[in-house]
Amino acid sequence: MDYQFSRNVPVSDEDPVGNILKVAGDPNIISFAGGLPAPELFPVEELKQVTDAVYDESGRQALQYSIANGDPELRDQIAKRMNKQGITCDTDNIIITTGSQQSIDLTAKCFINPGDTVIVEQPTYLCALDVFRSYGAHLVGVEMDDDGMKMDALEAAVQANPNTKFIYTIPSFQNPTGRTMPADRRQKMIDIADKYNVMILEDDPYGAIRFAGEDVAPVKTFEHEERVIYMSTFSKILAPGLRIGWVVAEKKLIKKFTLMKQTVDVHSDNLTQHIIAKYMATYNIDDHIAKIKQVYRKREGIMMDAIQEYFPENVHYSHPEGGLFIWVEVPGNINTQDLFNTCIANNVAFVPGEPFYADKVIPGTFRLNYSNMAEDQIKVGIQRLGKAIEETMNETVAAD
Amino acid sequence: MDYQFSRNVPVSDEDPVGNILKVAGDPNIISFAGGLPAPELFPVEELKQVTDAVYDESGRQALQYSIANGDPELRDQIAKRMNKQGITCDTDNIIITTGSQQSIDLTAKCFINPGDTVIVEQPTYLCALDVFRSYGAHLVGVEMDDDGMKMDALEAAVQANPNTKFIYTIPSFQNPTGRTMPADRRQKMIDIADKYNVMILEDDPYGAIRFAGEDVAPVKTFEHEERVIYMSTFSKILAPGLRIGWVVAEKKLIKKFTLMKQTVDVHSDNLTQHIIAKYMATYNIDDHIAKIKQVYRKREGIMMDAIQEYFPENVHYSHPEGGLFIWVEVPGNINTQDLFNTCIANNVAFVPGEPFYADKVIPGTFRLNYSNMAEDQIKVGIQRLGKAIEETMNETVAAD
Incomplete structure (x- = not known):
């Protein structure tokens, strides 16, 4: 038809x-x-082992419906990891998603009305652009140099678009450029977001895969108010077929995300959540x-x-x-x-x-x-x- | 903030x-x-066995990114099952989703502009109502009797709402009423949908769990044009924690759904898709x-x-x-x-x-x-x- x-x-x-x-x-x-x-x-063999253990120890629970914000043990493992990386949080600051793509989609669904501005790096992750467009966002690209988004250009963009909902950034080993924003720029980005009262969506799938140079702390660690929505995933550090990511944000925001998550897929694969939680409890993922x-x-x-x-x-x-x-x-x-x-x-x-x-x-x-x-x-x-x-x-x- | x-x-x-x-x-x-x-x-032991086989035979493939419309072997198993139930289709008529909830959400996302009418059974599955509301749908409930939606009331509702996008129905063992629509009503529903050119969203999570009486064929089997979007899930016939459902529809519609699926979570859990495909190839799910x-x-x-x-x-x-x-x-x-x-x-x-x-x-x-x-x-x-x-x-x- x-x-x-x-x-x-x-x-x-x-x-x-x-x-x-x-x-x-x-x-x-x-x-x-x-x-x-x-x-x-x-780690196929390790995952096979922990999966067998999940079936043996909590198979019926892993195969049953669960709660929308995600398996408590997995959130606990992630909270520990986040705190080690300088992001202060507990399990109620975390929601498990069906991969980072869903984290981006949930954020867009919760915040974008048609015509709202989303500021992005120029270039940026193309499937994030697809999401923002599907909610009718007005996209504004900000020029980058070898150190990522240029902060004067960012401030000009935010100033020119008073209906900006959030700045979308991949600060570490960005897709597609591989560039990383140094600490002073991250600090400056927070200052701009504070000054103009906009949110930041920090997408960090690659940050853990640093093989040279010095670690730079996540943008979220620089915030004064809880305006950064931080997201990461097991896709690059474990296996992308498992489709498990997470969001760290203020508790009242995670509550809203949980309500919305319930409407989009009830909760993420519960067996897989149990497998990853068991993997992290059994092995040192680092x-x-x-x-x-x-x-x-x-x-x-x-x-x-x-x-x-x-x-x-x-x-x-x-x-x-x-x-x-x-x-x-x-x-x-x-x-x-x-x-x-x-x-x-x-x-x-x-x-x-x-x-x-x-x-x-x-x-x-x-x-x-x-x-x-x-x-x-x-x-x-x-x-x-x-x-x-x-x-x-x-x-x-x-x-x- | x-x-x-x-x-x-x-x-x-x-x-x-x-x-x-x-x-x-x-x-x-x-x-x-x-x-x-x-x-x-x-079937915890059976699932454990087939999961081990997946890790051994195609572990790296199951853990890698895959295609948005879903694992071809799983779609093949589902297509066989659908054809046995009278729904003529091949693998390109099918998209795998992260459970029926996502099937409903994808349909809503693809079709509902704010103010569009969605006609529903009165009462109906409450989380479907939440989805339709999240897209700004105008909801119109149609009175039921012991045989499901009343067809005169349905026709009146469609006639009164020319901006109707689709009729949402759970024709078999409905949630929450447990009622089943007989074949003549299903036929009549198709006639009404044809006459007023609206789509039907047939949500069928329970149809396979008939323990008394005679089978009634899905609404989709009565269609003359491909206006029924049929959806079902493994939640009630295998395990809901696995979060795997599917949609059967016209191929060009499945193409659009695939584009949208890519933006919401790339694809559903690939390990789980492999597990279910292997389960269906190894055991008779019936x-x-x-x-x-x-x-x-x-x-x-x-x-x-x-x-x-x-x-x-x-x-x-x-x-x-x-x-x-x-x-x-x-x-x-x-x-x-x-x-x-x-x-x-x-x-x-x-x-x-x-x-x-x-x-x-x-x-x-x-x-x-x-x-x-x-x-x-x-x-x-x-x-x-x-x-x-x-x-x-x-x-x-x-x-x-």
Whole structure:
């Protein structure tokens, strides 16, 4: 039949990134396009053991309906972890979600009326943009440099948009840029949020995967009032198939989130919540994270060395100290689709930058992923990519 | 801080049903208030076995990100089951959701603009009402009799509300009434939907739990155009903690649902999807469902006998042939809260009817659950309840 969709639904069925991933899925292509954690690091045996223990010790409870804010033992484990990272909280400050994507969606549902402004990094996580758009948000992108969002540009954006509901930031090893905001900027972001009375949505899926440099405390640790909604996930530190994330915020806010969570999926998978709680009680998850860091550090290092060797000199790229991504900016008025096509012809792929921008797109930008790539393939792939960039740059100069 | 919530959020933090369940949770009280499946029937050992097999055979895949519409093997198992029930479909007609609650939420998100009408049974599943309200729907309740929604009342409601987006129905063993719509009404509902060009949302969590009488085919099997969105879940036939449900609809609609699903939680728990797919490939789930039916039939029978013995003669109640609930209507202008208080004083509990009504409330109605109650407790509880009803009826007559 002819459906009359709500205005929450995008008119187009197109999924440009999905299409890119499909093209990049050709086995002849070395693809840096994905964003997956390395599956060879998943602690399969340990998870199997603790799952058996859950079935044996509390199987009927884990398989039954539970409470919307999440398994108390899992919230307790997360609260301990959060406090170690400087975020003062107890279990009533935490709600378990079906992954960070749902944390973003719940926040959007609770706060965005059509026309409200959400301020985002430029570029930022594209599926967050999709969520904000589905609630009719007015998106305002704030320019970044190598240290993340520029604070003068942020203040100007908040000032220009008095209907700003919140600032959405991924302060550590940002997706897609890999950039990290230093402590002084985090402090400044809080000052701006205080001055203009806006909230901050701090999305921190990657912060724990720091393999170089010094830790920077979460934005939430700098707050004076409880205006930061902090969210993280087990997707990058354990396994994304488990779809378990969490939100830390003021208790009265968690109460509202719990009411809304009940309407969207009652509660998150209870068996999985029990499995993760048992895993954290049995093993030191930081030992596991240390293994992830070691592997990602090595892969990032190989990619960095190859970029230095094979990329044209005036190409700019981020130098992440953690996370999964490197961001590349090719100078000149490069058509990124042309560059992508040249790359595919050279059997290498990336994700073009366009969909990561809320409004003003910077051409010639793209994201590289190193977490899920065999080490011997990285150098070969980057060499092909360097050649494709050079070709496209030469063509662009010739055409100008 | 002082939050400025969106209009999606209810102003009140109150959770009246939550409060009732808390009161009813007193161990001295025999509570028919809940709606839980019997945990002693969960196939814990079988699930443990197939989970081990998933870890051994496809652990890394089950723990990795997956596709938004759901695990292909699980969709294949569900498609086979649906076709056996007369719903012609293949895997592309199916999307896996994080339980039926998410199926309802996704449908609402895709179709409801503020002010759109949703027509519901009167009474109906209260958490569906919460979802529709969160999208600003105008709710119109349609009167029921012992055979479900009355078709003349339905047609009048659709006619009076030209902005009707869909009719929400639980045609089999409805929550809260336990009533089932016969085939001729299902046919008539399709005719009305065709005539006025509205969709039908068929919520069928209980249909498989028929322990008496003859099967009635799903509403979807009566459709001429693909206007029925059918949804079901593993919550009542396997285990609700697993939070896995599904939607069957036209392929182009499933595509839109998939786009929206990506924004709300990327995909449902992938490990759990693998576990259920493996369970269905290894065991005949209908053998398991047969055990559930046997136990629920016995409990319902005991409750029915006790009701006949202990309830005042003019009290009306449903005679479910499946599902989890019996609906009771006490005649006269009974204050259900007074009745509830009298019951609590007599150490027995139910869920009062009010929150199940979209608009016009019928007083003196309440829901009883028998699925999760020890057999020796049912008779004692119903005896207490009969006494409390009699007391309250006498007080009401005295006050009139």
